[in-house]
Amino acid sequence: MAVEVGSVLEGKVTGITHFGAFVELPDGVTGLVHISEIADTYVRDVRDYLTENQVVKVKVINVSDGRVGLSIRQVYGPPQRSGGRGARGRGSSFEEKLQRFMKESEQRQQDLRRSMDSKRGGRGTRRG
Template identity: 85%
Template sequence: MAVEVGSIVEGKVTGITHFGAFVELPGGQTGLVHISEIADTYVRDVRDYLTENQVVKVKVINVANGRIGLSIRQVYGPPQRSGGRPPRGRNTSFEEKLARFLKESEQRQQDLKRSVESKRGGRGSRRS
C-alpha cells in the first residue's frame, strides 16, 4: 500500500531515538516522526510521550527519496483555547509536575553529593 501525503494512518512505534521515533505503517513501510512533530509543546525526551509498540495515529507530511516523514501533532491540529483554559491533552497536573521536579531535584542533589565526596577522598574523611 502506497502512502500519500496528507493521509492519516495508524502505525506502531518500532524504535525511539533522541531525535524522534520510527513508526511502522500498514504495508510494512517505516516512517520517522521527528521530535518536533510529536507534540505542540517542547519535547525534551521522546520517551516522555511515546513507548515502543505503542499504536499511534500519524499524518504523512512528506515522502522523498524513499523516506517517509510523519507527524503526530498535526493529526490533532493546534490546541483549542476556550474561556482562558489551557488546552487539554498531555498536560499534567501541578501535583504531578511538582512530584517530578522533587524527584529530579533529589537525584541531582545525590549526584552532586557523590561528586563532592569522591573529590574529598570518600565518606567521612576530613583533613586535619
Template identity: 55%
Template sequence: MGVEIGSKLEGKVTGITKFGAFVELPGGATGLVHISEIADTFVKDIHQFLKVGDVVTVKVLSLREGKIGLSIKKAKEQERPPRSPRERGEGFEDKLNRFLKESEERQSTRKKNTEKRGRHR
C-alpha cells in the first residue's frame, strides 16, 4: 500500500523532538506526527506517549513538497457522525430553522422558570 492521503499505515518511531515524532513508514518514507496529533489530550512531553522504536498506526493527513504529515489520534478515531453544520451538508435554511427551534425552546424554558420564581415571592 502506498502513502496516500487518508490511508492508515503502521510505522516505527525513529525520532522525537519537542514539536513531534518522526515515523518511518513502509517503503522507507518518513513522516512527522505533530505534537497536536499524538493524543486526544494535551501533550506537554511527547516522551510520556511515545519512545523511539515504538510501532504506531498513523493516518496520512498531508503530502506536501516531499513532506508527509501524519496523525496518531486520527488513526484511532472511529467513523463519527458529522459534528458541524458544514460536515452535515446543512444549508442556510436548515441552519436558520434549527436555530429558531433551539431559540424557541430556550425561551420557553426561561419563561417557565421565571413564572415559577414569581409565584413563590
C-alpha cells in the first residue's frame, strides 16, 4: 500500500519524543505525528495522549524527502459543537467574539478605575 497525501491509515506508535510520536505504517514506513497534530487542544506532554505500541489512525499530511508527516487530529475533523447557529453551525462569529471581548475589557477597566480611586480616596479629594 503506497503512502499518499490525504490517505488515512492505521499504524503503531513506535516512539514518543517531546515534539511528537513516531508511527510505523503498513509496509514498514515510519512517519511523525507532530505534537500539534495529536489533538485539537493544547498538548503539553505527548504521553498524556499516546503510549508506545498503541494502534492509531493517522492521516498522511505530507511526504517530502523520504519524511512522512502524519496527523491524528485531522482523521476525525474539527470537533462538532452542539447547539450550532443555523446552517453555519460554528457558534459565534469573530465579530461577536470581538464585541464580547471589548465589552468585558471595558468592564474590567471600569472596575480597575473604581478600585484605584477608592484606594486614593476618590476623585478630586486631596489628602493633606
